[in-house]
Amino acid sequence: MDITRRDMFQIGGKLLVLASVGATLEQITGAAPPSEAYRMADHWWGMIIDIDKCIGCGNCVRACSKENNVPEGYFRTWVERYEIEAEDQQPHVESPGGAIDGFPPSTHTKLKSFYVPKLCNHCADSPCVQVCPVGATFVSPDGVVLVDQTYCLGCRYCVQACPYGCRYLHPETNTVDKCTLCYHRITQGLTTACCENCPTGARQLVDFKNPKDPVHEILRTHKVEVLKPYMATRAKVYYENLDGAVR
Amino acid sequence: MIPGVDGFMYPNEVELQWSVLIVLYPYITGLVAGAFILASLERVFKVEAVRPTYRLALLTALAFLLVAPLPLQLHLGHPERSFEMYLTPHTSSAMAMFGFVYLWYLTVVLLLEIWLEYRAEIVQLAQSSRGPKRWIYRALTLGSYNISPEALRVDDKVGYAVTVIGIPSAFLLHGYVGFIFGSVKANPWWSTPLMPIVFLFSAMVSGIAAVMVLYTVSSKLRRTPIDMRCLDTIARYLFYTFVIDFTLEMLDLIHRTYESDESFRSLDFMVHTRLWGSQVILQIVLGTLVPLVLLAANQLFRIPEGRRKAMYMTAGGLILVGIFAMRWNVVIGGQLFSKSFLGYTTYKMELVTREGLLPAILLLLLPFAIFLVLVKLLPPWREGKAHEA
Numbered sequence: 001m002d003i004t005r006r007d008m009f010q011i012g013g014k015l016l017v018l019a020s021v022g023a024t025l026e027q028i029t030g031a032a033p034p035s036e037a038y039r040m041a042d043h044w045w046g047m048i049i050d051i052d053k054c055i056g057c058g059n060c061v062r063a064c065s066k067e068n069n070v071p072e073g074y075f076r077t078w079v080e081r082y083e084i085e086a087e088d089q090q091p092h093v094e095s096p097g098g099a100i101d102g103f104p105p106s107t108h109t110k111l112k113s114f115y116v117p118k119l120c121n122h123c124a125d126s127p128c129v130q131v132c133p134v135g136a137t138f139v140s141p142d143g144v145v146l147v148d149q150t151y152c153l154g155c156r157y158c159v160q161a162c163p164y165g166c167r168y169l170h171p172e173t174n175t176v177d178k179c180t181l182c183y184h185r186i187t188q189g190l191t192t193a194c195c196e197n198c199p200t201g202a203r204q205l206v207d208f209k210n211p212k213d214p215v216h217e218i219l220r221t222h223k224v225e226v227l228k229p230y231m232a233t234r235a236k237v238y239y240e241n242l243d244g245a246v247r
Numbered sequence: 248m249i250p251g252v253d254g255f256m257y258p259n260e261v262e263l264q265w266s267v268l269i270v271l272y273p274y275i276t277g278l279v280a281g282a283f284i285l286a287s288l289e290r291v292f293k294v295e296a297v298r299p300t301y302r303l304a305l306l307t308a309l310a311f312l313l314v315a316p317l318p319l320q321l322h323l324g325h326p327e328r329s330f331e332m333y334l335t336p337h338t339s340s341a342m343a344m345f346g347f348v349y350l351w352y353l354t355v356v357l358l359l360e361i362w363l364e365y366r367a368e369i370v371q372l373a374q375s376s377r378g379p380k381r382w383i384y385r386a387l388t389l390g391s392y393n394i395s396p397e398a399l400r401v402d403d404k405v406g407y408a409v410t411v412i413g414i415p416s417a418f419l420l421h422g423y424v425g426f427i428f429g430s431v432k433a434n435p436w437w438s439t440p441l442m443p444i445v446f447l448f449s450a451m452v453s454g455i456a457a458v459m460v461l462y463t464v465s466s467k468l469r470r471t472p473i474d475m476r477c478l479d480t481i482a483r484y485l486f487y488t489f490v491i492d493f494t495l496e497m498l499d500l501i502h503r504t505y506e507s508d509e510s511f512r513s514l515d516f517m518v519h520t521r522l523w524g525s526q527v528i529l530q531i532v533l534g535t536l537v538p539l540v541l542l543a544a545n546q547l548f549r550i551p552e553g554r555r556k557a558m559y560m561t562a563g564g565l566i567l568v569g570i571f572a573m574r575w576n577v578v579i580g581g582q583l584f585s586k587s588f589l590g591y592t593t594y595k596m597e598l599v600t601r602e603g604l605l606p607a608i609l610l611l612l613l614p615f616a617i618f619l620v621l622v623k624l625l626p627p628w629r630e631g632k633a634h635e636a
Contacts, residue, residue: 074258074259075258075259078257078258080255090589091589093254093255093587093589094255095255095257095258097258098258118257127431127432127433129339130339130340131339131340131341131342131431132337132340133332133336133337133340133342133343133345134328134331134332134335134336134337134340134343135335135337135340151328151331152324152325152328153323153324153325153328153329153331153332154323154324154325155319155322155323155324155342156264156265156324157340157342157427159259159264160264160265160431160433160434160581160582161431161432161433162433163432163433163586164257164586165256165257165258165259165260165585165586165587166257166259167259168259168262169264169324173324174324174325175324175325176324231432231433247586247587247588247589
């Protein structure tokens with residue numbers, strides 16, 4: 001996950017644009033400035049989710065909603081319940097209220113059932129970043145896809161371009177909003193609200209640039225997959241034990 | 248269960264992000280591009296028969312072009328920031344180029360061509376008019392009062408060059424609008440390399456139909472005889488263009504059906520349910536097959552003049568509705584199914600809100616109001632002058 005010289009130029013250009021409109025990272029993310037010890041270039045953030053560990057409790061959705069003041073009816077993260085009754089049938093999928101209150105007992109006689117937490121995949125080749133007409137959405141040097149709320153036009157081209165349904169128009173700011181990977185927390189040395197509140201450790205924030213991060217061992221020894229790999233977005237949210245039915 | 252949702256949608260997908268205003272955007276730019284292409288038939292390709300509609304087509308294109316950015320402005324969450332697209336365009340974004348394509352087309356092509364076409368008359372009117380009108384025409388001369396035969400010859404030459412540049416520009420304008428949709432890989436309903444070319448030909452069809460209808464209606468209102476040679480020629484070109492357009496759309500349909508990729512079941516179900524009325528009935532049957540039959544009949548049989556006019560008008564009207572339905576099916580249809588291919592949502596059109604039905608209707612009527620002002624200011628009628636050139 002090295003940043004090439006070309007990447008650095010692109011990132012530099014984007015930061016220059018942001019600087020030129022007088023926006024600071026704090027304004028963009030609504031966060032306190034990163035701690036002094038934090039160097040963007042030293043990190044490349046992502047997440048690993050173990051499907052087999054998720055119990056569908058919805059703690060992550062509630063924590064995210066509270067931490068980030070997510071407007072009601074919109075979701076920076078949500079959990080889906082897949083129930084597959086027979087191999088040749090469409091899976092039955094639901095996510096009532098994004099699973100903010102967990103799930104009701106199932107009424108299906110199923111073959112298999114599992115929960116899939118979803119969030120922005122913080123793609124390295126992000127279609128949302130590509131289509132933004134003013135560069136208001138961008139990949140930060142530490143690999144987080146962010147939206148500059150002071151610059152977003154609210155055209156919602158990025159919402160259309162996201163293959164995973166992770167973006168929405170914030171009803172109060174009229175700008176596009178999405179998961180920031182709790183940028184205000186991770187730059188302070190904390191983990192994300194969703195990871196912190198996951199009772200089973202199904203979600204783990206990972207730093208691909210940290211050689212001591214367990215992610216390297218997991219990637220080496222486990223079978224992992226990203227969502228919709230054919231979209232070639234270089235998603236950085238990896239799933240362990242992901243079923244082929246998941247979309 | 249969420250009202251209006253069948254099956255599973257990702258939670259953020261339930262609400263449609265692009266409304267009826269975004270349906271208007273390709274519809275209006277399409278009319279612009281099509282009307283201009285018709286005008287260029289006379290100017291560049293020397294199709295003399297359509298000369299009576301040359302100026303009408305240019306003014307139609309201008310009236311619609313002036314309105315084209317308004318639905319986008321109304322749609323934006325922050326319209327006051329739209330100027331940033333000019334100041335800091337994001338070069339990888341298909342949408343970022345719209346402002347430049349639009350400005351190029353408006354100023355370099357359309358305004359310049361209209362000004363050169365009307366310059367001699369503007370100068371004469373600046374000298375003969377009285378009151379505020381005089382000032383308007385004086386402003387329109389841009390200080391150039393030289394209408395000597397030599398100057399007019401230069402005007403004509405430059406006008407010709409502008410039209411030649413204008414043809415690829417018109418193609419660019421609407422092909423580009425198609426690319427905005429066709430390049431969204433996340434959406435299989437949109438993502439096809441055929442999209443720009445389908446948009447382009449449907450634009451030509453709608454623009455030619457619009458000018459044909461406007462020409463007939465304005466002749467009726469002014470109680471002037473309709474030049475049937477002109478009308479027949481327009482109808483013939485309309486038919487040819489429509490055949491190509493229909494072929495391309497059918498190619499897209501056959502290709503999707505034959506390939507049957509993972510999205511097919513979901514999209515096919517959508518066409519048979521939520522889009523049945525607007526796609527199958529309105530776009531394909533009433534908006535395409537019926538007008539194609541009406542236009543084809545006139546190519547094959549000798550039909551009396553009165554009935555011919557009625558057939559052309561019916562075909563033109565149906566085409567305008569059908570192409571609107573096509574834009575609707577692309578824009579709205581592309582958001583009705585989940586990108587998980589497991590469910591469908593419903594578009595709930597509001598009425599008097601910023602992105603509701605009322606502003607959409609007003610925006611669709613506005614070009615006609617502008618057209619009336621333009622026609623008053625720059626009369627396109629050439630009776631008595633029709634064959635001076």
